[in-house]
Amino acid sequence: EAGVTQSPTHLIKTRGQQATLRCSPISGHTSVYWYQQALGLGLQFLLWYDEGEERNRGNFPPRFSGRQFPNYSSELNVNALELEDSALYLCASDPGNEQFFGPGTRLTVL
């Protein structure tokens, strides 16, 4: 069984640009969570999608947005990038009783 995949592995952008991060959950899992992990910090909840709908979002500005596609894959968009957006972005696939994490996308904003 394939695990959670995320792309790209690394992403380098400059301030003001937009970043798009992608996540493919484990087959059959309909729920996808996004987390931001800045260097040395814990996981900050960003967004939760289930069955194509946004169920909840964390305390992040509106320039953090996303969507979930009919095949349950998900995309995280970050507009107007700021230096402090540099972090590891983790996606987790959740069948309702456990979270399976992907390897993450390391976003660096210069």
Added chain:
Amino acid sequence: DAKTTQPPSMDCAEGRAANLPCNHSTISGNEYVYWYRQIHSQGPQYIIHGLKNNETNEMASLIITEDRKSSTLILPHATLRDTAVYYCIVRVRANSGGYQKVTFGTGTKLQVIP
């Protein structure tokens, strides 16, 4: 708004038992206790979970107090590879009351010392 509190860091001698505490005093009756660990910026890895009985698997043991307000993760013989950040979370399971937002706290950084 994490529902759990953990000490920020702990040390453990290699070969000794590592006991990691977690406080979840506001846990609801249908919420389970889960433990994950994250090794050096990889995605967190599931360790163990439980509702009210103590649980054991090949990685660790989970001891939950009778009032369920706290728990302890036990790594019986810590190795250097157990150095990681350990997260304790509480959540419902889909077959016991529906979905909820899952929130991780800041975790405990366990350093295993040779």
